[in-house]
Amino acid sequence: MPLPQSASPVSRAPLAEGAVRHVTFLLLDRFSLLSFSGAVECLRIANRVAGSTLYTWSLTGDGGETKTCSAGVTFTLDDDLGDPPRDATILVCGGIDVAEASSKRVLNWLRREARRGSVIGGLCTAAVTLARAGLLEDKRATIHWENQDGFAEEFDDVELTRRVFCIDGNRMTTAGGTASIDLMLRLIARDQGEDIANAVADQLIYSSIRTDQDQQRLSTPTRIGVRHPKLAQVIQRMEAYIEEPISPATLATEVGLSTRQLERLFRRYLNRSPKRYYMELRLGRARNLLMQTDMSVINVALACGFTSPSHFSKCYRAHYQTTPYRERGSHGQGD
Template sequence: MATTPRRFTFLLLDRFTMLPFAATLDALRLANKMSGRRIYDWRLVGQDGDFAICSNGSRMALDGGLGDEIAVTRDEVVIVCGGDDITAQATRPVLAWLRRQARAGATLGAVCTGSHVLAKAGLLDGRRATIHWENHDSFSETFPNVNLHRQVFVDDGSRLTAGGGTSSIDMMLHLIGKAHGADLASQIADQMLHTAIRNDRDRQRLSIATRIGIRHPRLATVVERIEANLETPVSPSQLAADAGMSTRQLERLFMRYLNRSPKRYYLEARLARARHLLLNTDLSLIEIAIACGFASSSHFSKCYRERYGTSPYRERGVQKALPALEWGVLALAS
């Protein structure tokens, strides 16, 4: 058992999400409290040394910046806390700093979208990792060399990743339990009112049936297959045949429970994925079109405009301008 506190360094990227950061940090605080001694220590750093702004607009005071001389030991854990507009946060200073910590032998982790930054630095190549389900598609398109999973967290030795939200609690309870025993982890979970500790085999999202509010098993199976085959769409007749029903039966089920045809549901699911890739990656329109099962960028643009009332090109331009506008408002307010 360690005799000196193990230190965690939290890299707070601008617009980081509060919940996964707070959950991670508080698990360490409670570990100290419940064990009756200081087994963990921590510090907060950011690209600038004064403070980091959370996605909810609050400010978090930092202990130092990346330009400061921050000694990192082999036993240290560096956690990248990501959030909104993550591609803009993967700056050269941030990537260079993370690579230095990797060379120093530190364990590197990430919560929420922080996995994107570790991957951008090349520190997840050939590794197992996870990221928030909303960013899963864009991540897999951008970083094909990462073995991406949909679990709540992934422990790949010197690389730790959690999907965000309360999954950070599960990752920390896992780490604390490995180092100091399951009893301490259970006590911490009890303090946090975290009544069901998840492991690294639990998936992030609710079941299909729960998410779309249906209890028809064959319909849920068809919807699950649709979501798994957005890049290479399966015809309604094939979906129906594989589910053991006629195309007409499938159409009636979709209209009754989802108020749309299977073809329309499939198209909307592909467009939703395309919109996420459009707003969260730098992939070209043709790359996005192909990734979402469209034969051409012109067909993709036509369907996109009919669904969202604007062109993909225009929406990407507007959304990229919004963060700058938001920061301008924050600057004026401060």
């Protein structure tokens, strides 16, 4: 099983024979257990299949002696934002409410390590932490698809991608979930060779290794369970034009259908009209922005194609049984 080639290698030379790479995991409050454990397991298994210590690792965090992940499991830290070994790779583990977990002390520590030339990565939502520390400026990055809308609004100096992981020089980001495994396999291949990386993948029963060219979400037809090509094209156009919605008539013309034919396709496959489906997409984007950013409700409305705040509030309440203002308040965000 040859490991796929990456178009964006980390700017660090392969390890010399016998050398040991250290990885420091910076655990944020309510970090994702799956992203963290996937990365750690890759290192552990690499040592096992090699029959020697290729990697060591440690856990650090801001304050206290422990950190608890979003699943409620608590981990003991090795230090309180101490000094990583020279040439250590730092992986920040994010999860729920990552902006709140990205404390000033964490950001300053990351800036210090960046000045020392450290390779720094963000797992799951930790791209937010890296961006807030100024470490992703003018770089390509990725983040979990659910956080893409809020990230794009807050960090317009970052080239956001939808890939499972992204490597740009000495910065790395992943989309969460099992994407940390794909990243670690790439790094192990760089450090130790493809044979070791493939052996790790086999031990994980990980038969389909993704590269930094793979998209994190399923294709539109697969995701919605519809294989009709023209319907899929229309939905992709809808997803791309949330801020400036396109009329169903125009969408139909673009794919060579009449408005009536498009209506029939939506009714047959999705049990709703094109207008209703488009509205649900826009409201879903609005909900993400309300929960993930501090944008005002008015600006959220405009970003999702609503020119009237009152119309936005009416549509939002009809769909979610609450108002945008109450939604914002229930997640602790001020307006």
